[in-house]
Structure formats: structure tokens, C-alpha cells
Amino acid sequence: MNDLFLEFLLEAEENVQALNEAVDVLIQTPGEPEAFKRVLRALHTLKGGFGVFQMTSVQNACHEIENICGKDASKHTKEFYLWLQSQAQELERFLQTAREAGSPSDLPFTVTPWNGGEAATITTTAGEAEISLEDEFALAEKEAAKFFTKEPEKSQAPAAPVEPASEAPALKVVHSEAPSGPEKVAETKAPVTATASSAPAKPSSHAADSHVRVSLSKIDDVLASIWEIFMARNQISYLIEQSRPLFQNDPALLRTWEAMDSSLRRMVGELESQVMEMRMVPLSGVFQRMARVVQQFAHTSGKQIEFRGIGETIELDKRIVDSLADPLIHLVRNAMDHGIEMPDVRRSKGKDATGVITLKVEISGTEVILSVIDDGKGLNPDVIRKKALANGLVHAADMSDTEVINLIFESGFSTAEKVTDISGRGVGMDAVKSHLESLSGSIEVHSVPDKGCTFLIRIPLKVSVLNSLICSINEMDYAIPHSSIIEAYTIDQTELKRNGHDKYYTYRGEPLKVHDLTKYFPAREDFQLKIIQRKAALLIVRDESVPGKCHALQVSQICRNQELVVKPLPSLTQPIPYVSGVSILADGRPIFILSATKLIQQLTEKREKAKHVSMAG
Amino acid sequence: MSQWLANIFEQQASRRSGDDEGTEQLVPALTIEHRGLRYVSDFSYLSEVIENALIVPYPEKHSAHIGIINMRGAIVPVLCLAALFGQDEKCCLGERDREGRPLKYPRMVVFCSPAGSFAVGASHVKKCLVPREKMQQCGEIEIEGKVYRILNENFFLRMEEMVA
Numbered sequence: 118m119n120d121l122f123l124e125f126l127l128e129a130e131e132n133v134q135a136l137n138e139a140v141d142v143l144i145q146t147p148g149e150p151e152a153f154k155r156v157l158r159a160l161h162t163l164k165g166g167f168g169v170f171q172m173t174s175v176q177n178a179c180h181e182i183e184n185i186c187g188k189d190a191s192k193h194t195k196e197f198y199l200w201l202q203s204q205a206q207e208l209e210r211f212l213q214t215a216r217e218a219g220s221p222s223d224l225p226f227t228v229t230p231w232n233g234g235e236a237a238t239i240t241t242t243a244g245e246a247e248i249s250l251e252d253e254f255a256l257a258e259k260e261a262a263k264f265f266t267k268e269p270e271k272s273q274a275p276a277a278p279v280e281p282a283s284e285a286p287a288l289k290v291v292h293s294e295a296p297s298g299p300e301k302v303a304e305t306k307a308p309v310t311a312t313a314s315s316a317p318a319k320p321s322s323h324a325a326d327s328h329v330r331v332s333l334s335k336i337d338d339v340l341a342s343i344w345e346i347f348m349a350r351n352q353i354s355y356l357i358e359q360s361r362p363l364f365q366n367d368p369a370l371l372r373t374w375e376a377m378d379s380s381l382r383r384m385v386g387e388l389e390s391q392v393m394e395m396r397m398v399p400l401s402g403v404f405q406r407m408a409r410v411v412q413q414f415a416h417t418s419g420k421q422i423e424f425r426g427i428g429e430t431i432e433l434d435k436r437i438v439d440s441l442a443d444p445l446i447h448l449v450r451n452a453m454d455h456g457i458e459m460p461d462v463r464r465s466k467g468k469d470a471t472g473v474i475t476l477k478v479e480i481s482g483t484e485v486i487l488s489v490i491d492d493g494k495g496l497n498p499d500v501i502r503k504k505a506l507a508n509g510l511v512h513a514a515d516m517s518d519t520e521v522i523n524l525i526f527e528s529g530f531s532t533a534e535k536v537t538d539i540s541g542r543g544v545g546m547d548a549v550k551s552h553l554e555s556l557s558g559s560i561e562v563h564s565v566p567d568k569g570c571t572f573l574i575r576i577p578l579k580v581s582v583l584n585s586l587i588c589s590i591n592e593m594d595y596a597i598p599h600s601s602i603i604e605a606y607t608i609d610q611t612e613l614k615r616n617g618h619d620k621y622y623t624y625r626g627e628p629l630k631v632h633d634l635t636k637y638f639p640a641r642e643d644f645q646l647k648i649i650q651r652k653a654a655l656l657i658v659r660d661e662s663v664p665g666k667c668h669a670l671q672v673s674q675i676c677r678n679q680e681l682v683v684k685p686l687p688s689l690t691q692p693i694p695y696v697s698g699v700s701i702l703a704d705g706r707p708i709f710i711l712s713a714t715k716l717i718q719q720l721t722e723k724r725e726k727a728k729h730v731s732m733a734g
Numbered sequence: 735m736s737q738w739l740a741n742i743f744e745q746q747a748s749r750r751s752g753d754d755e756g757t758e759q760l761v762p763a764l765t766i767e768h769r770g771l772r773y774v775s776d777f778s779y780l781s782e783v784i785e786n787a788l789i790v791p792y793p794e795k796h797s798a799h800i801g802i803i804n805m806r807g808a809i810v811p812v813l814c815l816a817a818l819f820g821q822d823e824k825c826c827l828g829e830r831d832r833e834g835r836p837l838k839y840p841r842m843v844v845f846c847s848p849a850g851s852f853a854v855g856a857s858h859v860k861k862c863l864v865p866r867e868k869m870q871q872c873g874e875i876e877i878e879g880k881v882y883r884i885l886n887e888n889f890f891l892r893m894e895e896m897v898a
Contacts, residue, residue: 348807595793638793688850689897690811691799693792699802699809707790707802707809 122170122221127330129166129212132159134402136205141405143190143198144412153190156201157183163208170221175211178226185231199416200231202409333435336395343389344682347582348701350381351680355703382680389582397432400478403442404429407449407476414453421460421471422453428478433485437576440556441487444549448489448572449474451545456493456570466567468492480578487574496522496564522562526550557685557697577697585681585710587702588656589674590638594708596681596700597656601713603667604657605675613653622669624657629669631655632720658713668717679703683710695719760863765882766843767858771816774864774875774882779890781844781851783859789842798897803842803853810844812853818896819883849894 139155146152164179182204186193211226218224357374364371404426411424457463457472464470475490498518505513505524513521525546553560558576585596586605613631614621620631654675660666681700686692695716696709762777784805789812791801798817802809815821842853862877872888874881889896 345807590793593791593793639791639795684809687802687809687811689813689847689852689893690802691792691796691897693794696793701804701807701809705804706788707804709790709793711793 122219124330125166125170125221126212126216129163130209132163132166133205133208133212135159136163136208137202137409138405140198140202140205141409143193144195144202147193147195147198148191150190153186157186157188160186171223172215172221173223175208175224175226178228179208181228185228197231199412200229203413204228206409206413331395333396336392340389340392343385343392344582347385347389347680347682348703350378350385351703353381354378386582393434396434396436398435398438399430399432400438401429403438403445404476406442407445410446410449411453411474414450418453419459420453420457422457423471423473424449425473425475426477427475431478431480431485433578437485437556437578440552441574441576444552444560444574445476445487445489447545447549449476452489452491452493452570456491456495458494484575484577487576489572489574490569491571492569495566495568495570496525496562497566498522501525522564525562526560583681583683583700583710585679585700586656587676587679587708588654588672589676590634590672592673593639594676594702594706595638595672596679596708596710597658597713598697598710599678601658602656603659605655607652607654607675610651610653620671622655624667624669629657629667631669631671632717633671634716635671635673637720637723656713658717660714660717668713670713670716681708681710759866761866761869763862763864763869764843765858765860765862765877766815766854766856768815768854768856771821772880772882773815773854773885774862774869774877775843775845775885776869776887776890777861779845779847779885779887781846783856784842784844784853785840787842787853789855800855805844805851805853808851810851810853812842812855813897815854815883815885845890847890847893852893852897 136156136159139152139159142149142152143156160179160183164176164183167173167176167179182201186201207226207229211224214224215221357371357378361371364374408424408426411422414420415422452474457474458466458468460470463472473492475488477488477490479486498521501524502513502516502521505521510524510527513524516524526549527547550560553574553576556576558574560575561573562570563573564570583596584599586599586602587594587596589595608622612622614623614628620633621628622631623629654672656670656672656675657667658670660668679702681702683698683700685698686696687699695712695718697712697715698710700708700710702708764775764777764780766773766775782805784803787803787805789801789803792799798814800812800814802811804810841856841859843856843859844851844853864875864877868875869884869886872884872886874883876882
């Protein structure tokens with residue numbers, strides 16, 4: 118994509134965001150003058166930008182919306198701002214289409230007519246129009262200065278400095294006649310370029326001047342370099358450890374090396390966290406988008422819905438935030454369309470007429486957990502089972518309610534009686550699930566009929582450097598993140614109580630079942646010799662899926678703590694649910710990073726399955 | 735392998751084969767032998783051959799997936815060609831030596847397929863020239879009296895599907 122156009126799109130997206138935010142304020146407080154000014158400013162800037170790229174249709178549309186808005190905020194009602202909100206959303210969609218198109222083209226854009234209230238008849242007065250056109254000239258000049266000064270080849274034929282006032286009529290003609298021919302646009306562009314290049318270093322008080330827009334890929338490149346330094350640091354640390362005997366005669370030299378190593382570690386760590394911070398954005402944008410979706414739906418459907426957000430100040434990696442918006446919107450739309458009942462139905466069930474949809478975000482260990490909670494009618498397992506049987510899923514009859522409910526994530530599965538523009542096509546939930554799985558995340562649903570429904574999404578945080586405990590299991594090293602370990606120690610085998618094949622360890626007065634990993638992981642041939650050891654290495658780990666719950670894992674040996682640079686599993690690797698990533702140790706060996714929670718889930722499933730098979734046998 | 739090197743190889747091959755119309759055109763290929771199984775691979779998908787790479791096996795056994803290796807900071811999965819072709823899986827590298835350590839193999843051949851890089855173990859590797867036409871076919875080819883299974887473009891394009 119053309120860099121200039123990409124930069125324009127980024128700015129335009131920011132302007133639409135600003136427009137949306139201002140409209141949100143006006144919906145709450147119609148007539149709020151500052152917010153209204155922000156609306157006009159955003160529309161005006163967008164109009165100028167579109168004009169520079171000859172996107173006439175949308176440019177005219179912005180102009181039309183501006184005209185409908187007029188100058189007086191107090192004339193408009195909440196209904197008007199809801200209409201304005203829908204136009205802002207159209208602009209958002211338009212920008213997305215333009216981004217997909219990859220180059221500026223005059224894509225069609227139509228303004229939905231505003232027929233309510235007096236605003237429909239608002240026309241700009243002569244004076245206003247004059248101001249508007251002057252503004253337009255200034256705006257076009259500003260936009261052109263911003264974009265065209267970056268392309269020196271476009272200024273190769275320097276035009277004589279042009280007096281802005283003398284050029285104003287030319288601009289007036291172009292805008293008032295809604296230019297369609299390229300020659301007219303060229304007419305406006307050339308003098309503007311000349312004007313811009315004549316004063317390129319004009320100081321501006323605009324806040325953007327203190328910012329530099331950097332692409333995520335560039336930040337990623339910097340991060341990759343930092344991780345290389347980090348791994349080199351690990352190797353230095355390993356070499357110091359290996360060379361310790363050589364320093365016997367010179368302990369001061371060893372101390373100097375250790376101090377340097379420690380200082381390097383701190384500096385690389387700081388550098389890494391600073392760069393990681395550059396990628397972090399607050400979730401507030403996603404929350405605002407959700408609130409707008411709910412507001413629009415409630416307005417058109419006749420349902421009363423309140424949106425509540427918890428955790429909007431949490432900051433996450435930009436890629437995660439961007440990729441979460443669509444699945445969340447889908448879930449919220451489903452909740453509004455299928456979950457929340459009409460006010461009279463809710464009243465008849467003894468509920469408040471206003472349904473509540475809550476989006477809750479929290480960080481737990483190395484995961485971000487998002488919950489979309491509604492207090493609607495919930496999912497009815499009987500209806501889903503019936504639908505599944507009708508779709509030919511014969512096993513549905515034997516499934517538990519929880520298993521049946523999770524069928525909603527199957528492709529083509531929808532229990533909606535009619536397809537609306539919101540949901541019901543049955544192509545959404547499986548897309549949501551596969552999208553989340555592509556982010557190494559997961560989704561589960563919990564539902565209580567007539568109480569509501571909760572969708573729980575877990576996404577691993579992009580953690581680059583992980584403090585881990587290196588454990589040996591049957592002579593192979595594995596890393597387990599510190600965040601999931603509560604305690605780690607070596608105990609005497611006699612401290613483990615046996616009950617049949619199971620072993621238990623009393624932890625804080627409670628018996629904890631011990632999951633012996635040496636039995637599940639690839640074993641050495643001399644494994645039997647190892648197991649009769651008197652000592653047992655135990656890790657008490659927290660179950661991140663159940664708050665407050667913990668488990669005991671038995672490993673062969675607890676080796677050491679180490680900071681590891683996490684790498685994703687490469688493609689063509691067989692995915693193992695409990696392997697959350699890989700890393701490279703200081704001696705060059707690759708090591709698997711295990712997720713304790715998922716490992717326990719897998720072990721429990723295996724045991725259940727084995728028990729089921731033996732009982733059936 | 736870098737493209738320019740592949741081009742030089744191809745030019746040499748063309749020169750040697752005379753490159754005349756009607757003459758069989760030869761292309762460079764790599765033969766891979768391991769535990770009695772033989773493969774011949776399209777040279778253009780070869781990334782490099784590593785000596786004595788340490789394989790870290792997966793915590794769970796999978797038929798075609800053996801483990802991972804560190805290729806200068808990049809993690810590369812190691813696959814078992816025998817399992818991919820439904821041959822004797824005992825030939826896979828995922829086993830351990832008598833001490834229970836993951837086996838070290840004399841050579842790891844690293845390929846770069848459209849779906850990503852992967853490595854296969856080999857006792858012997860050798861460069862050779864094979865007729866282009868035969869290399870484009872699926873199945874087997876005879877080179878110097880021995881039968882080799884062909885790893886051509888079709889194989890590399892289907893990697894993702896094969897390992898799934």
C-alpha cells in the first residue's frame with residue numbers, strides 16, 4: 118500500500134474514533150458544546166483528507182453531514198446523535214473498505230437521510246458557508262502540506278508562490294461543483310503543494326508534532342534484536358558459571374564479571390519492557406465500540422439493554438486488542454439478539470426490564486480473561502440437542518448439557534429461528550472459536566436457563582521473557598512459568614500417602630492429588646531405578662481455570678530458575694495443548710515451556726478416559 | 735539454499751547434459767538415506783544440511799513428529815519421512831539411545847517448504863543429477879541401481895496437509 122495513503126488512513130481512523138467519542142458524549146448530554154465542536158472538527162478534517170486523495174463521494178458526504186449538523190449544538194436531540202453515530206460507523210466501515218482496496222479510489226458513500234426534527238431543514242447560511250469554504254481552503258492546505266511535502270517528486274515543477282486569497286475562489290469552485298474530473302482536482306493540488314513547500318518548517322502547536330508513528334513490524338524488529346541480546350546474555354551467564362573454577366585464584370575478577378552480567382541483565386530487561394510498552398494500548402476503545410453497538414441495537418430493536426464494562430483501563434498488546442474486537446462484537450450481538458429478552462418478557466420473568474450485558478477483562482498470570490456476561494434467557498440445552506439431532510449429530514442424545522451447549526461452536530450451527538442482520542446464520546460462533554484458537558486462545562460457555570449466559574475467553578498474553586523454573590522429567594528438561602508455581606520443593610517419598618495407584622500430598626492441611634509427570638512423559642530405559650529414589654520433587658501449581666484451586670506435580674528434579682525468551686511453536690509442529698511455547702537454553706538446547714493448568718486438564722482427561730474404558734471393559 | 739546457488743547448479747547441470755533439444759535435461763537433487771530408506775529431493779527446497787544437531791523430542795509421541803532442533807536460534811521441527819509415507823515407523827528418529835538420551839543423527843537435512851521449515855534425519859546425503867521429467871513425477875526413481883522415493887514440488891506443497 119502507498120505509504121502516504123496508509124498514513125492518511127491511520128489519521129482518518131483516529132478522526133473517526135474522535136468523532137465517535139464526541140458523539141458518545143452528545144448522546145449522553147445533547148448539546149454539549151465542546152463535544153459538538155469536536156464532531157465538527159473531526160468531520161472537517163476527514164473531508165479535507167478525502168479531498169486531497171480525490172475520494173469525492175465520501176468527501177461530499179462529510180460535507181453533507183457537516184451541513185446537517187449546522188453550527189448550533191443545542192438544536193439537536195438524542196435521536197439526531199444516534200443517527201450521527203450510525204454515520205460515524207458507516208465512515209468506519211468505509212475506511213476499512215478503503216484499506217482493503219489498498220489505494221485511494223472514489224468508492225461510493227451515501228449519507229442516510231436525516232428526517233427527524235428540525236435538523237433536516239437546517240441549511241448553512243451565507244455567512245456560514247463563507248466561513249466553511251475558507252476553512253476548507255485552510256484545511257486542504259494543511260492536509261496537502263502534511264501529505265505532499267513527503268513526496269519531493271510531486272513538487273518537482275515548482276509553482277510560483279501563490280497568495281492563498283487569490284486561490285480561494287478556485288477551491289470554492291471545486292468544492293461547490295463536486296469535482297469529478299481529475300483536471301479540476303489537479304488545479305487545486307498544484308498551488309496547494311507550492312504553498313506547502315514554501316513554508317515547510319512552520320512551527321505548529323499540534324500535539325501530533327511530538328509523536329512519531331512507527332509501524333508495529335518495526336517495533337517487532339527491535340524486540341527481536343533485544344531477544345537476541347537477551348539470549349547472548351544468557352550464554353555469557355552460562356559461560357561464567359562454567360568457568361567458575363578458573364577464577365579460583367582471582368575471585369575479584371569473578372565478582373566483576375558477575376556484576377557486569379547482572380548489570381547487562383537489568384539493562385536488557387528495562388529495554389525490553391520499554392519496547393513492549395510501546396505496543397500496549399488500552400482496551401477502552403474496544404469497550405466504547407461495544408457500548409455503541411449495544412446503543413444502536415437497543416435503539417432499533419425495542420429492547421432495553423445496558424452495557425457495563427469492567428477493566429477498560431487494562432492495556433494489552435495492540436495486536437491482541439485489534440484481533441479481539443470482532444469476536445467480542447459478535448458475542449455481544451448474539452447476546453443482544455438471542456439472549457436479552459423484550460422488556461415485557463423480562464418483567465413477566467420477574468427480571469428488571471433492562472437487560473445487562475457486561476464485558477469484563479482481567480489479567481490472570483500470563484493470560485487475559487475476557488467475559489461477556491448477559492442476564493438474558495441463557496442457552497437451552499434441550500433446544501440445542503434437538504437442533505443437533507435434526508442436523509444429524511446422533512451423539513447429541515448421549516451428551517451432557519455442558520457438551521451440548523458447546524455445540525454452538527460447531528460450524529453451521531444456529532438455533533435462531535430467523536436470520537437477522539445481527540445473527541442467526543450459524544457461521545459466527547465457529548468463526549469466533551477458530552479466530553480465538555488462531556491466537557492460541559480458547560472460548561467456553563456457561564449458561565443457566567433464564568439467568569443468563571457467560572462466554573469466557575482466554576488469550577495468552579504476549580510475554581516475551583518469562584521467569585521459569587527448569588525441571589527435569591525423565592532426564593529431559595522442561596520449563597514451567599513462575600506465574601503458575603506456588604511452591605517447589607524436594608520432599609521425602611514417605612511424605613506422600615498412597616491410595617491405590619494414586620499418591621497424595623498434604624498441603625496446608627488439605628490432601629492434594631499428586632500428578633506424577635515421570636509416568637506420563639517419555640521415559641528412560643532405566644526409569645525404574647529413578648523412581649525408587651527416596652526423594653520426590655514436587656511443584657505446587659495453581660489451576661488458573663479454577664480460582665483458588667491448586668495441584669501437585671511430581672517431576673524428576675527441580676533444576677534452576679531461568680529467564681527464557683518465549684518463541685511460538687513453529688509451523689508444521691504437532692500442537693500439544695499444554696506446550697505454550699519453546700525457548701533456547703544458554704547451551705543451545707531447545708526447551709518446551711509447559712502450561713501447568715492445561716497439563717493438568719490433559720492428565721485429568723486421560724485418566725477419566727482410561728477409567729471409562731476400564732469400566733466399559 | 736540461496737537461489738543464486740541453485741541457479742549455478744542448474745546451469746552446470748544443463749551444461750553437463752548438453753542442453754540440446756531431445757537430450758534428457760538433468761536437474762540437481764539430493765539423495766537422503768536413513769536406516770535403509772531412500773529419498774531423493776528437489777534441490778530447490780533444500781535449506782541446509784546440519785551435522786550433529788541435538789533433537790529434543792516432544793513430551794508426547796506423534797507418528798510423524800519427532801522433536802525440534804535449534805538451527806542458529808530458529809526452532810525447526812523434525813519430521814519422520816517414513817511415517818509421512820506410511821512406511822515402517824521404527825525408522826523414525828523419535829527413539830532414544832540405550833542411555834535414554836535423544837538420538838543424535840549424523841545429519842539433519844533442513845528443507846524450506848511453503849508451509850514452513852522442517853528437518854529430516856539422514857545417515858547419508860549426496861548431491862546428484864536426475865532427469866527433470868522423472869523428478870516431476872510422483873513415486874520412485876532408480877539412481878545408480880537403487881530405488882529412491884521422490885520428494886518433489888507436490889510433496890513440499892502438501893506438507894501442511896501431510897503432517898496434520
